[in-house]
Amino acid sequence: MRAAYRNHPLWLAFALHRLSGLGLALFLPAHFYVLGLALHQPQQLDGFLAFGAHPMVKLAEFGLVFLLAVHMFGGLRLLALEFLSITARQKTLIAVAISAAFALACLFLLRAFSI
Amino acid sequence: MLNLRLYLLQRITAMIMAPLVLGHLAVMVYAIQGGLSADDILSRTQGSLAWAVFYGLFVLAVSVHGAIGLRVIVHEWTGLRGAALGFLTWGSFAMLAIMGGRAVMAVTLA
């Protein structure tokens, strides 16, 4: 259970930023490996990409797009906080960052499932 | 465990990547429709200096940014410090930069 003192929006935004960043950092080597296949084994790359047609994989990709977008929007919020002294309305900015990331990921998913 | 240099590198790479991420997201949303194939991707990127620069810069920035991020997380979660922490930072940077560089070459070399 989340300790009571962490029960506020900025802490949640911090946790989301950290976990999304960690997730992306761990995903990147796999991402790079698969793309690197194009160099010598293009058939294998096609195999991996075909794997991407599986609905469950598309859902996982939805998650990745969300992680990337939420880390970027959350990061922009932090840059604004640190370098532009925009410290008011952090709650609103966090909500905007998460919604924008979610909307982008949904757009991606809709496109992924349309033929 | 962040001094001025690491902190600035983290923020500068973040600022470099913000537009790159937006571009990458746009490419993904555009390219995903109708499924992905190696041919689709490679015909778009191979032989293109613009994509090579775009993703080359992206890989370099993310290698720095990711390595520093991992350094902070590992230090805070495990207490690792000193030479071992430096090794981890440089190691993650090298792994991301080498694998990422190879991926960029793979999809952009004609």
Added chain:
Amino acid sequence: MDVAIWKGDGAGGQYEHFAVPAEDNQTILDVVSWVQQNADPTLSYRFACRVGMCGSCAMMVNGTPRWTCRTHVKKVLKDGQLKVAPLNNLPVVKDLVVDMDPFFDKWIKAGGLHAPSKTRDDDIAAIAPDTDGRQNANAGIECINCSVCYAACDTVRSNPDYLGPAALQRAWTIVNDEKHAARGAVLDLVAQSDGCFNCHSMGSCTAHCPNDLDPMQAIARLKRAAIKHQLAGGGRDA
């Protein structure tokens, strides 16, 4: 009501339960004092002024660090239960008393000592109250050193060498204090590897500060000032 109070020392301890009569007007400090006076005279806790001035009575109350003398039971009671523990992130001396040394040591480490720029023979420096510097300093000077922010900070929790919100906010007030003689040196101190650049802006300090101060904002501004100072060569005094 059922009150669980942590009892033990640096080696460990456990919660002990006490049935404490509820009253209309009752602070957490009242409850702890009632237990000490009526149920368990061995209970150790710390307080002095009882009016939110001295900063000595902070404890974890139902999982959140609070100044206990100004926290009403009604505000924090959860299902008729109260859990009181020593502050997080500081070594326990006994029961509810923590060793504040690391907290104050960091205050000094961040350049918190005053360095006078004049002697008693000089005139008092005139500081215009509406300058940016004075406004910035004013925003942080009501800190009572209660360590609530320090106990709420997860960056301190996972990096025990991190200077923490109170010391860094103090540094920011000093950097803005025209009467201080070593403002550049303070900016050098906070730019070190366990200084202000470790803050992740998770905001628990600001969320829980009993005096409604905003250490997170102070640290954000301190970061910028420290960057400027270091890029300009550092070391020198403003």
